[in-house]
Amino acid sequence: MEKVLLKNIDRPDAHRIDAYMRYGGYRAVKKALARGRDELIQLIKDSGLRGRGGAGFPAGLKWSFVPHDPTIQKYLCCNADEGEPGTFKDRGIMDNDPHLLLEGMMIASYAIGASVAYIYIRGEFAFGARRLQAAIDEAYDKGYLGKKIFGSDFSLDIFIHKGMGAYICGEETALLESIEGLRGQPRKKPPFPALAGLYGKPTVINNVETLSCIPAIVEKGVDWFKSMGPEKSPGPKLFCVSGHVKKPGLYELPMGTTIRDLVYNHCGGIRGDRKLKALIPGGVSAPMLTSEDLDTPLDFDSVAAKGSMLGSGAVIVMDENTCIPRVAYITNRFFSHESCGKCTPCREGTHWLTEVLRRIEYGDGRTGDVELMEKLCTNIFGRTFCPLGDGAVMALRGAFKNFREEFIYHITHKRCMVS
Amino acid sequence: MITEEIRQEIQKRLKKYANEKSAVMDALRIVQRAGGGNITKADMEEIARIVGVNPVAVNAVAAFYTMYNYGKPVGRYHIQVCRNISCALLDAERIIEHLEKRLKMRTGETTRDSRFTLSTVECLGSCGTAPMMQINDDYYENLTPERVDEILDGLE
Numbered sequence: 001m002e003k004v005l006l007k008n009i010d011r012p013d014a015h016r017i018d019a020y021m022r023y024g025g026y027r028a029v030k031k032a033l034a035r036g037r038d039e040l041i042q043l044i045k046d047s048g049l050r051g052r053g054g055a056g057f058p059a060g061l062k063w064s065f066v067p068h069d070p071t072i073q074k075y076l077c078c079n080a081d082e083g084e085p086g087t088f089k090d091r092g093i094m095d096n097d098p099h100l101l102l103e104g105m106m107i108a109s110y111a112i113g114a115s116v117a118y119i120y121i122r123g124e125f126a127f128g129a130r131r132l133q134a135a136i137d138e139a140y141d142k143g144y145l146g147k148k149i150f151g152s153d154f155s156l157d158i159f160i161h162k163g164m165g166a167y168i169c170g171e172e173t174a175l176l177e178s179i180e181g182l183r184g185q186p187r188k189k190p191p192f193p194a195l196a197g198l199y200g201k202p203t204v205i206n207n208v209e210t211l212s213c214i215p216a217i218v219e220k221g222v223d224w225f226k227s228m229g230p231e232k233s234p235g236p237k238l239f240c241v242s243g244h245v246k247k248p249g250l251y252e253l254p255m256g257t258t259i260r261d262l263v264y265n266h267c268g269g270i271r272g273d274r275k276l277k278a279l280i281p282g283g284v285s286a287p288m289l290t291s292e293d294l295d296t297p298l299d300f301d302s303v304a305a306k307g308s309m310l311g312s313g314a315v316i317v318m319d320e321n322t323c324i325p326r327v328a329y330i331t332n333r334f335f336s337h338e339s340c341g342k343c344t345p346c347r348e349g350t351h352w353l354t355e356v357l358r359r360i361e362y363g364d365g366r367t368g369d370v371e372l373m374e375k376l377c378t379n380i381f382g383r384t385f386c387p388l389g390d391g392a393v394m395a396l397r398g399a400f401k402n403f404r405e406e407f408i409y410h411i412t413h414k415r416c417m418v419s
Numbered sequence: 420m421i422t423e424e425i426r427q428e429i430q431k432r433l434k435k436y437a438n439e440k441s442a443v444m445d446a447l448r449i450v451q452r453a454g455g456g457n458i459t460k461a462d463m464e465e466i467a468r469i470v471g472v473n474p475v476a477v478n479a480v481a482a483f484y485t486m487y488n489y490g491k492p493v494g495r496y497h498i499q500v501c502r503n504i505s506c507a508l509l510d511a512e513r514i515i516e517h518l519e520k521r522l523k524m525r526t527g528e529t530t531r532d533s534r535f536t537l538s539t540v541e542c543l544g545s546c547g548t549a550p551m552m553q554i555n556d557d558y559y560e561n562l563t564p565e566r567v568d569e570i571l572d573g574l575e
Contacts, residue, residue, distance in 0.1 A: 124543050
């Protein structure tokens with residue numbers, strides 16, 4: 001497949017504006033500015049582009065919810081908080097090809113009528129933030145940002161807002177709170193950000209990868225975009241593969257690539273040629289799949305049909321020697337650490353789950369602990385403002401579904417079932 | 420201590436936002452960096468004055484986000500080792516143990532000479548190059564105990 005999102009990844013000068021333009025950059029935004037806003041929104045709707053941040057919501061539809069009234073201030077926020085464990089795709093774009101993201105943001109801002117845009121980047125990505133700031137400065141110098149871009153009536157300012165270590169700020173309303181200078185705690189929805197977002201104004205929040213798809217769609221059209229992947233989740237997709245594979249890393253492949261193709265062809269199979277035991281297809285919130293699911297196409301609907309989710313495209317591979325209760329413990333410890341504390345079921349529930357999993361892991365598990373955790377899951381799921389608690393529950397339920405006997409074994413024998 | 424230079428740097432950030440309160444996060448980060456990785460109560464009161472918010476609002480932010488070191492001073496080199504799943508699968512534990520042994524300290528501690536602080540952290544988004552750690556701003560990836568030694572030798 002011709003690379004779209006990673007086309008400049010092996011070009012060490014692509015982060016400089018002149019090089020980016022030499023490789024064809026900033027042509028799409030000029031084309032976009034010659035079109036009507038409604039026409040652009042329709043184009044993205046027709047392309048079938050779905051949000052790459054995890055939820056898979058149709059991007060064009062999201063844009064269309066923003067009111068048209070030109071007297072109202074509107075905002076675009078790029079979600080670059082990339083925190084779902086296993087995910088490192090947005091970092092790949094920002095570190096190597098920051099102008100691609102900026103060009104996508106310019107087109108999106110124009111389409112929704114935003115004159116100010118923020119990039120919410122996680123604080124740990126110091127290198128990426130420096131690259132982005134340098135790219136923004138270059139764009140201002142060339143007159144590609146600021147007033148009356150490319151001689152049009154469109155003006156845009158882009159600012160970076162750095163996160164400071166809070167997974168929850170990847171949730172879009174927590175992200176908005178954080179830009180407003182507050183603790184990153186999710187808001188009640190509705191109202192949705194498209195109507196009342198940043199500072200109460202209409203706001204679109206799109207992921208880095210989603211925005212980076214936009215220039216190519218404008219340049220090459222809907223038919224080209226839809227020629228990749230399945231009809232209902234078309235386009236290129238970044239897969240972040242980690243864990244027990246021979247060649248972990250960032251892969252750009254068509255949506256709908258099967259797990260088998262990704263793991264055994266592109267990533268060279270499992271280290272030490274061991275057997276695959278389990279695999280998390282979309283970051284740790286996604287329930288794990290097993291070796292029986294190898295022929296599942298990695299697209300939003302096919303993974304959902306297997307009871308999991310494509311999420312951020314973070315594929316975490318575990319070999320036959322992996323202790324699943326330990327994985328569950330590490331995963332839940334993460335959710336407990338990152339729970340923002342706003343909703344009691346999540347704050348207390350993830351903490352309690354972690355304590356039970358910890359005692360199982362360290363050989364102090366008690367008979368009935370699995371049932372106890374199942375009860376806890378029921379009390380968390382669907383009872384919180386945001387999906388963090390749900391993610392913790394889905395992940396744990398996924399582990400119970402396929403590996404329940406391993407938890408029981410760990411409790412009874414006070415050690416791992418695997419060596 | 421917030422110098423005139425830092426004050427001006429913070430004041431520049433206020434202009435990024437429709438509501439100046441948004442600059443609290445930038446302000447805390449700038450002050451922490453200037454303070455060698457730490458924030459004091461006096462700093463927060465000064466930030467509140469510059470940004471024009473109640474000191475409680477600054478404190479709430481400093482306490483919420485894990486990268487602010489308010490109340491937990493760190494050494495000159497803050498070593499943060501990822502302990503999340505992708506790194507754990509590739510034996511991050513071994514890296515943590517090695518660091519504890521080499522620095523003769525436990526996770527969460529700072530060496531007596533304030534040179535190193537060792538922490539474990541959740542996913543830093545570098546899972547394809549696990550196991551990994553961050554020292555101050557920089558990422559170090561594909562770690563082995565030998566590689567860790569080389570990195571620390573380079574610092575000393």
